[in-house]
Amino acid sequence: MSAKSQHNNILLAVLGFVSVVVLVAVIGYFTIDRTKEVIQGEVEVSEYRVACKLPGRITDIKVKEGDFVHKGDIVATLAIPEASAQEKVAEATAGATDALSALAEAPTRHETVESAYQLYQQAIAANGIAEKTYGRMQRLYEEGVMTAQKRDEAMAAYEATKAGVEAAKAQWELARNGARQETKEAAKKQAQAARSAIDVVRSILKETVQRATADGEVETIYPKVGELVGLGSPIMSISMVNDIWGTFNVREDQLKNMKVGTLLKVFIPALDKDIEMRVTSLKDQGSYAVWKATKTNGQYDLKTFQVKARPAGKVDGLKPGMSLILK
Structure with missing residues (x-):
């Protein structure tokens, strides 16, 4: 074989190899799936x-x-059961304190006042007799016909009846005027406290x-x-189905066209339909959700952000836990 023929064969082989490489590249370019990366989220709801x-x-x-x-x-x-028992106790206590308050507010019975007045009059009469007796004893003592001891006994009896008059008068005035205002106020406050205790127990029973x-x-x-x-x-x-949203975990290099208010096209596999969702918040997921670079040169770590979005309108059949596909 001549040198020229050999050269032509080598050239043809090289051209054939290059053609095969080009053909494979063209086939690969048109057949390899070039779809955009899919971001999957989930429907969530307040509860x-x-x-x-x-x-x-x-x-x-x-x-x-x-x-x-x-x-x-x-x-x-x-x-x-414990609260029901406490209600009965509180009601009984309130009834008793109400009765005491009413008793303090009510005027003293006429018979009681009259009895105290009669005792007061008796004390006055006894004091008058003791006073006269002491006067006679004093004159007899001055005349020398009465011992000092008898005179002193009469004086002691007179002083005792004077104290008795004051005590009887105080009892009569107490019966006539009734309980003191402070006593009435204390009874009223106790009744109010007892009724408040009933309200507390009833609120518990609710x-x-x-x-x-x-x-x-x-x-x-x-x-x-x-x-x-x-x-x-x-x-x-209980899930509050009227407060529903979707959550996506997105790398920061995919946030280029996302911000609060951005309208997203989302596919729901469970409903086999596309919907629109509006971004409401973007939140850094922290260091635990960082995408680590696989190479030491030419790559860098990427953080992950949580993107929340709410449906732009009402979506029938949308349930918590359904998948959301964001392309």
């Missing part, structure tokens, strides 16, 4: 828990999981009827009828 302030026993559960409840609807009832505090869907019911629940233990959780 609250129904709980009792006091320990009690579940007597009835009015709803079941999946039911929609409105604000104020009764969802469960409990029995709290906890035996648990109501929904907002519209929502019953998500989970924890205890069964007849079970005891502790202080503040949740009875059920």
Whole structure:
């Protein structure tokens, strides 16, 4: 074979190799999937828990999981025997203090006043007799026919009846005027305190009827009828379906066109439909969610941000936990 022929064969081989490489590159360019990176999120919803302030026993559960409840609807009832007993004690105490207050406010009975007045008059009469007796004893003592001891005994009796008059007068005035104003005020305050205690117990008893505090869907019911629940233990959780949003974890290099207010096109696989969602917040997820560079040169770490977005309009059938696909 000539040198020229050999050269042509080598040239053809090189051209053939280059053609194959180019053909493979062209085929790869048009066949390799070049779709944009997919960001997957999840539907979330606000929820609250129904709980009792006091320990009690579940007597009835009015709803079941999946039911929609409105604000104020009764969802469960409990029995709290201790609170019921305290209510009876508080009512009895209030009744007694009310009676004492009424007694302090009421005027003294006429018979009591009259009796005290008669005792006062008797004391005055006794004092008059003792005074006259002492006068006679004094004159006889001055005349020398009466001993000093007898005179002193008469004087002591006279002083005693004078003190008796003052005491009887005080009793009569007390009966006539009734209880002191301070006593009446104290009785009134005690009655008010007792009635306030009843209000406190009754407010506690309201906890035996648990109501929904907002519209929502019953998500989970924890205890069964007849079970005891502790202080503040949740009875059920209710999802507020009117307060729904989506959450996405996005690398910071993908935030170029995202900011609060941006409208996103999102696909919901469960509903097989596209919806629009508006970004409401962007939050750094912290150092634990950093995308680490795989090479020491030419790459850098990327932080992850939590992006929250709410549906631009009402979406029927949208439930918590559904996937959201952001392309």
